[in-house]
Amino acid sequence: MDERRAIQLVARERARVESLLSQASREIRADGSLGRQQTGENEDAGSALEAESVDVALEAGLREQLAAVERAEERIARGKYGISVESGLPIPDDRLEAEPLAERTVQEQRDFERRMTR
Numbered sequence: 001m002d003e004r005r006a007i008q009l010v011a012r013e014r015a016r017v018e019s020l021l022s023q024a025s026r027e028i029r030a031d032g033s034l035g036r037q038q039t040g041e042n043e044d045a046g047s048a049l050e051a052e053s054v055d056v057a058l059e060a061g062l063r064e065q066l067a068a069v070e071r072a073e074e075r076i077a078r079g080k081y082g083i084s085v086e087s088g089l090p091i092p093d094d095r096l097e098a099e100p101l102a103e104r105t106v107q108e109q110r111d112f113e114r115r116m117t118r
Contacts, residue, residue, distance in 0.1 A: 001093045006081045009100035010072045017069055021062040068101040084108055 075081040082091050085103045095102050104112060 001082045001096050003076065003079075003081070006076050006096070006100075009096065010069060010076060010081075013072070013100050014066075014069045017062055017065045021059065021066065024059045024062060065101070068103070071103065072101050086112070 072081065075083070075085075082093070082096055083089070084091055084105050086108045087105070089105055089108075091102050091105055095106060102109070
């Protein structure tokens, strides 16, 4: 893949993830502020805790995506973007267009995910 296109794709992912992360952080802060203001009479504590857990998990997932963006930026800087971190095989451009942060070929990613769930 052309380096200019790689930079463009990864920059777009960075902007998307940073925007979602900012939004999630604002929602977590807002929910926390509202929760402290509640007397408890009108709030289902279980639902509030569940919503907070979901928000925190979402934020953690977005932070993981931001780390993936940083790894992709490092690969671009080293001239290794589009090369599998596992095998050194090229990652097809169509995969990178669909998933700019891809670190492995499709089959390697499937195998990696299977290993991680065991």
